[in-house]
Amino acid sequence: MSETVPLPIDLARPTEEVAKDLLGCVLVHIKGGRVTSGRIVETEAYGGPQDSASSDSCSHAYRGCTKRNQAMFGPPGRLYVYFIYGMHYCGNIVAHAPGQVGAVLLRALEPVDGVDLMRRRRRNADSRLLCTGPARLVQALGLRRADDRRRIGTGRLFLLSDTPPAEIVAVPRVGVRGPDSHRLWRFCDSVSDCLSVPARF
Secondary structure, three states, rough: OOEEEOOOOOOOOOOHHHHHHHHOEEEEEEOOOOEEEEEEEEEEEOOOOOOOOOOHHHHHOOOOOOOOHHHHHHOEEEEEEEEOOOOOEEEEOOOOOOOOOOEEEEEEEEEEEEEEHHHHHHHOHHHHHOEEEEEHHHHHHHHHHOHHHOEEEEEOEEEEOOOOOOOOOEOOOOOOOOOOOOOOEEEEOOOOOOOOOOOOO
16 A cells, blocks of 8 residues: 555544545555454544533533643644553544644444454454444454544555445444533444444434
8 A cells, every 4th residue: 555545535624524525445554564444333523612412421522622632732734642441552543624623533334344353353253243333343453542533545644435334323422421412423333233222212
């Protein structure tokens, strides 16, 4: 693969629009010369001060820029990786309109390349469960905290176009409470069997 690969969609748009349009794209990670990739089938959009709710009781950017969430305030097209609950990493694609803040949480992938390697990283998990959930997909792709703020499209992290879903379902985000829990900012490929949780209201 070439050193630079153009992004298949414009990430400098409202985060919720990008979260929807990422469905069907393929995320590729090359580590130690070994390729793993998966088709994105589930995402969630998270904003800045205008988005008060998340599974941590507020969006990571809600209270302003910190060392942890700095990537969300940076330019679109980078990875935002954070540690959660003292045991898991989660991966996001930074995406927001100019002058705004936001990132798209990657919730589930359908494995494409490197399935055997994913199984080893996930300790021989069932193929359907390899990337069903934010922590699982990060582990399967071999991403770590060191990948935080890594630019997508150069080096060893790429986003490629693929067949978009025939039908997309928009539902509330998982575990979100509070005044913004009504936002339909979780987007799912309606026919995928690799979703982290069923796409129901």
